[in-house]
Amino acid sequence: MIETFKSVIDTLSAPTVSFTLLTLLTPLIFPPTDWFDKLNRKLGIWRLWTKPGLWAGMGFITFFFIVGYFDPNFNITLTKPDNFPIVLMVYSMFFFIWLGMKKAYINDDRLAEGLKPEEYNDPDDKVLVWPDLVYIEFISLILFMVFLIVWSILVAAPLEEPANPASTPNPSKAPWYFLGLQEMLVYFDPWLAGIVFPMFIIFGMMAIPYIDTNPKGDGYYSFKERRIGIFIFMYGWLILWLFLIVIGTFFRGPNWNFFGPFEYWDPHKVVPLNNVNLSEYLWVKMLSTGLPTNIMLREFMGFLVVFAYMFVFPILLAKTWLKDLFEKIGPIRYTTLMLFGLSMFSLPIKMYLRWFFNLKYIIAIPEWFFNI
Amino acid sequence: MSEEKITPTASVGTSTQNSENGKEMGRRGFFKWLSLGWIAFAGATGGFFTVMIRFLFPNVLFEPPQTLKIGFPNDYATNTVDIRYKKSFNIWVVRDEESIFALSTVCTHLGCTPNWLRTEGKFKCPCHGSGFRMTGINFEGPAPRPLERYKVSLSNDGQILVDKTKSFKWEKGEWENSESFLVV
Ligand code: FES
Numbered sequence: 001m002i003e004t005f006k007s008v009i010d011t012l013s014a015p016t017v018s019f020t021l022l023t024l025l026t027p028l029i030f031p032p033t034d035w036f037d038k039l040n041r042k043l044g045i046w047r048l049w050t051k052p053g054l055w056a057g058m059g060f061i062t063f064f065f066i067v068g069y070f071d072p073n074f075n076i077t078l079t080k081p082d083n084f085p086i087v088l089m090v091y092s093m094f095f096f097i098w099l100g101m102k103k104a105y106i107n108d109d110r111l112a113e114g115l116k117p118e119e120y121n122d123p124d125d126k127v128l129v130w131p132d133l134v135y136i137e138f139i140s141l142i143l144f145m146v147f148l149i150v151w152s153i154l155v156a157a158p159l160e161e162p163a164n165p166a167s168t169p170n171p172s173k174a175p176w177y178f179l180g181l182q183e184m185l186v187y188f189d190p191w192l193a194g195i196v197f198p199m200f201i202i203f204g205m206m207a208i209p210y211i212d213t214n215p216k217g218d219g220y221y222s223f224k225e226r227r228i229g230i231f232i233f234m235y236g237w238l239i240l241w242l243f244l245i246v247i248g249t250f251f252r253g254p255n256w257n258f259f260g261p262f263e264y265w266d267p268h269k270v271v272p273l274n275n276v277n278l279s280e281y282l283w284v285k286m287l288s289t290g291l292p293t294n295i296m297l298r299e300f301m302g303f304l305v306v307f308a309y310m311f312v313f314p315i316l317l318a319k320t321w322l323k324d325l326f327e328k329i330g331p332i333r334y335t336t337l338m339l340f341g342l343s344m345f346s347l348p349i350k351m352y353l354r355w356f357f358n359l360k361y362i363i364a365i366p367e368w369f370f371n372i
Numbered sequence: 373m374s375e376e377k378i379t380p381t382a383s384v385g386t387s388t389q390n391s392e393n394g395k396e397m398g399r400r401g402f403f404k405w406l407s408l409g410w411i412a413f414a415g416a417t418g419g420f421f422t423v424m425i426r427f428l429f430p431n432v433l434f435e436p437p438q439t440l441k442i443g444f445p446n447d448y449a450t451n452t453v454d455i456r457y458k459k460s461f462n463i464w465v466v467r468d469e470e471s472i473f474a475l476s477t478v479c480t481h482l483g484c485t486p487n488w489l490r491t492e493g494k495f496k497c498p499c500h501g502s503g504f505r506m507t508g509i510n511f512e513g514p515a516p517r518p519l520e521r522y523k524v525s526l527s528n529d530g531q532i533l534v535d536k537t538k539s540f541k542w543e544k545g546e547w548e549n550s551e552s553f554l555v556v
Contacts, residue, residue: 169498171499185499186500255496273512367544
């Protein structure tokens with residue numbers, strides 16, 4: 001029974017499977033359109049945001065960790081002091097998303113009935129900064145300090161031997177909060193995954209209030225009133241950031257190979273990988289001529305693809321699918337949205353290209369340190 | 373009703389009055405102190421940055437030797453990767469069917485140090501999983517270009533001399549260069 005559970009989880013956690021499943025599930029959990037909403041109701045997924053849903057979710061997570069604790073392989077990763085924050089993160093993220101969504105669903109129902117959101121009826125709606133808020137903050141601060149002190153007393157800091165550039169631990173993991181970035185680095189060149197994308201994440205989030213000027217849902221929880229925005233954000237935050245952290249923590253083993261959580265970390269696991277650039281696909285595999293010596297000629301296909309994706313595609317969208325949106329928010333907002341949005345979705349696209357076609361780089365000019 | 377005028381306390385006494393009786397500084401005094409302040413500030417910052425810049429040029433510079441003799445060609449068996457100099461000199465010495473060359477141990481992706489996996493016959497980077505063949509050519513993972521090679525030559529006493537000041541990049545076609553390998 002437990003063994004079946006373990007092997008099922010191991011199979012599911014293969015990146016192709018888990019990432020695809022989660023990508024398909026996100027629009028069902030956070031339905032961006034009426035169609036998904038209906039499906040969500042039919043499948044009863046909205047029950048996740050009720051009390052039984054909370055217990056079910058927490059129960060599953062706890063079950064998973066308990067089974068993991070008694071599994072000789074998962075135990076090693078799970079009980080590493082570095083990984084304790086991830087366990088906390090899994091719990092707290094689920095709880096806070098649950099809390100927000102629960103309140104949002106209650107308000108959505110109220111708004112549908114023509115009532116005001118719950119927050120308007122709350123007698124404690126307004127609290128005085130002094131003494132109420134300051135006291136709450138002060139007590140939280142003390143409790144948190146106690147927690148940190150107890151934690152640091154109970155668990156020794158995971159220090160290692162002095163750094164030595166000639167020997168890198170295998171696997172070499174960044175601090176847990178950077179593991180999402182490290183995972184991106186598997187698919188992109190350092191200048192993109194290490195510099196451009198982190199900057200885009202920060203600037204993109206700063207741009208949200210300027211792009212999404214929807215005045216609804218201000219001051220109260222609600223899902224329906226900005227469901228597309230919430231859906232996109234949740235996909236980026238939960239799947240493209242937190243899930244990548246979980247992958248990096250629990251599923252990446254020696255030589256940065258994938259391992260199921262209950263799998264033995266075999267340093268000699270051989271994964272057949274042979275990555276090929278787009279230019280090699282075009283010139284060597286399809287046209288069976290050698291790579292041209294002219295760099296621009298060699299890579300023209302890649303430039304074409306990137307140009308089409310970043311520039312032609314948004315124009316087409318503005319003419320067809322997103323016509324209303326384009327007219328509503330105007331060219332500047334639309335361009336900004338597309339720049340950040342398309343960059344964000346380039347990550348899953350690139351991941352799938354790597355998994356299914358062993359595609360390394362779309363544009364590969366190592367001579368200029370320019371690879372996309 | 374008394375004709376009392378309400379004067380804000382702050383405006384009691386004007387600055388000219390005060391400077392006249394010498395308690396507060398006048399316009400000239402103000403500029404004097406201002407210039408003094410700025411000069412002191414400029415001096416302090418200037419001194420600080422001078423010291424800082426001086427700090428960038430250390431008195432003693434520890435530089436590991438850039439050239440190393442690594443023994444005779446016959447010390448290396450055919451089709452092997454020698455990892456003895458990985459730690460001390462950051463090179464792998466590889467001998468294939470016809471030549472000996474020195475590969476840099478810096479992964480071309482983000483600079484971690486890969487490991488040589490003998491059974492799989494490849495270098496594998498533990499950071500993001502790049503793989504390189506024995507020749508140094510990248511074939512898996514994100515590394516965009518092959519490992520770099522260093523200049524190798526035979527010294528007078530017949531030993532192999534590796535010179536790390538000169539490196540050869542495959543993507544620039546430099547591996548053709550006869551200095552990048554040693555024919556054996
Ligand atoms: S540093 Fe070697 S794969 Fe990234």
